[in-house]
Amino acid sequence: MKKILTGAAITLAAAVAMTAPAQAAPKDPVAALKKQFVAGHGVRVSETVKLESDGQKSTARTTGVLAFGKSGVVASDLRLKGKGVAGLGASRTISVKGHTYLQGGIFGEDLPEGKKWVRYPTAGASQLGVNQLIDVFQPKVLKAVLAKAKPGKGDVYRGTITMKDLSKLSGPAVSGKFGKVKIDYLVDLDSRGLVSRVSSTVVMDFGLLGTIKSTADSRYTAWGARITVKAPPKDEWIDFNEIGPDSNLPESLPEDAITSLGQGR
Template sequence: MRRMIATLTGATAAALIAPALVAAPANAQAAPAAPAAQIAQTDPVSALKSQFRTHRGVKLAENSKIIGEGKNNRAIFSRRNGVLEFGKQGVVASDLTEKFTLPGAEKELKNLFGPSRTLMVKGVSYISGGFYGDALPEGKEWLRVKGGAVVAGNPAQQIVNPLEPATLKAALAHTTAKRPGGTWDGTRTVVHSGTITLGELYKVSPTVRALLGAKPSAKSATLPVSWKLYLGPDQLVRRAVSSWTQSLRGLTSLDMTYLNDSRYSGWGVKSAIKAPSAAQVADFDELDLGDEQSEDPYTQVFKD
């Protein structure tokens, strides 16, 4: 069990060379939007930076899928919902819940992939439930994990993070098509689409560097990541979709495809996310990890 838990704190994403429901808090209130005439002519990166105000943020609703394209062709589905809070340089805090669905998986694995809630504050993540719930000491509700760019345990998070100015700029520079994108967050959008390599994303994106855990190999760096960004008339992103496939043949005898669909709404929402009480927090070395576990849950799910 100790080996399995250690893997889930970050090594799973690195080993796979890959990136992984609650509403917004009841007291969250959307800030008045700037007049359309004032912001319609700005570019997406400038529009994003204008949202970087203390105790303001955006709501996130995200669906992810990991598909093991091997003999069993299984899939893991996950949903994340909550609020991302900005500071002057970008996202500084978040409050997200996550729920997994494992069609056809054994009951034991379903328990391992239980619902969880993660608070990220000042670069530290606090995780309640999920993989870690049963291992926490009595009276403790949260596991503290350093490093807040990625929620531990899910390698199918949004690999093209449109809340990072450099990532947004790099992706849009690879736009190959534009068309009407439908209505999202109550506003009509234009969808920009294209591809960017994993290596290019690694250079500009803190999220990707955290997801991968190490610089991609020369072969992996050339992998194409397909993306779509839906921009409103204010140039803010309302939806981001990405997908890419990594061959793991020789390790698990399959290919892994990662699909992510993130929806952003309520730009300017008020938020004041705080870390949990210290009395309810445990560190990794306090966990009751039980017996050794030779395989991480992702390998078990997709095992031929």
Template sequence: MRRWIAATLTASAVVVATPAFAYAAPADPVGALQKQFVEGRGVKVSETTRMTSDGQDTGAVSRMTGVLQFGKSGVVASDITRRVKLDGATKKIVASDEEGTESLAALFSPTRYITVKGKTYAKGGAFSQDLPEGKKWVSVEYAPEAGAGSSQVIDIFNKPLLKTLLKGAKSSKGGVYKGAISVKDLTKATSGTAVKGKLGKIKVEYQITVNGKQLITRVVSKLTLNFGLLGTMATTTDTRYSGWGAKVSVVAPPADQVIDAKELGENAPEVPDLLNLNGSRD
């Protein structure tokens, strides 16, 4: 009798367990991301960008950290800070006492960007120069919330683009999607308008990593430009996402501390927009 009971329980366990394997939900990073779009929630982001010249590290490193705030449709606000580590040659120039190096030093100092309600506010860096007394922030033209101050050409919050990249990946072993896409196809998927000509033919290598919950934790992209006899220049951007679902509240700076970039004249700095590959200003 005991043997019969043991055999019955074992068989029952197999029957109960089988559907869990047979009907396991398919991998769906796009769906998992969409579920994160809850008002007042967001994600932490950190990013490192390095450049190489003919395969040699230039020594210049750009780092970005901050938070992205979500709404029902995606990213609605961001608060990020960018820092730049200079290469040896540039560092010597900035450290010299030559005329004009003060403004150059300011250009590479930490810069903070707050983007909320379709407006971007910048503080520090190139935006710290020639400001009227009491003004600490410069309001600039609209920039995409997820990309303000970012060097990452892959916008994971763009649903058509993310679908294209995941589908076109050559491999997805261990939750790491690897592939390559032309700038033409990347821009077409992002904004519907493809960049053509030589720039459109350039390949962007990418790697998208998801965790057990299918949430994206890392995006690496590499874009290489070939200048013929002048050699090649490659930019690799490594973006990490953590703390999905955390409470995030981004607010604009105090109005009395803000000045419009237009009031600073034609030489007012602009928010970085790497090659405009994201079609953000279309």
């Protein structure tokens, strides 16, 4: 009788194993991200930035597209609505083929007749206009922030990273007082393991200039969409170095969101 029961148990276990649905393999967000790096494709971004400084609050929203190449983001077309927030101060920013074109705000003042854009050389700075500190389009950044985070309900990860440690991943280096500043972040993944949302909050003390609390909440949709970013018509832009010395425009542009912190003051 014992042998019969044992045999039945083995048979039942085998039957269950054959009929049970296969378990999904663990997600690999970094691998999923790299698969998206296909020329001619990209992702849509919608980002809300909230700033609190000296008791005053301001909000701005950036929307647009990021275009991919074989190794990451190679171009972007972004529009900004809102005032008083850290960033470039342009209403539209196009970065493509080693140049960034800015329109509106301070970049629309005192331009020659017929010119609507100011062009800067920005090799490698393809996400200017985005204020998200956690650049999840860099595989090493995504891997690090997920490794440091604690998984929560669903596919939401929460963690903290210092400016110094983040700058080691995405540069340029940040050290000293600001290197110790902590960034609280949230990363949400969709069913494919792709990032659907990133939120980061940082508080920075500028001494006599006051304290700034910045929260950037970024949403990413339409992964893999066909996207083409083109430079404005040549007759509509002017190079920065062709503008007179009395211009109030910055001589160069920051390479990422970390270096743009506080520019809106």
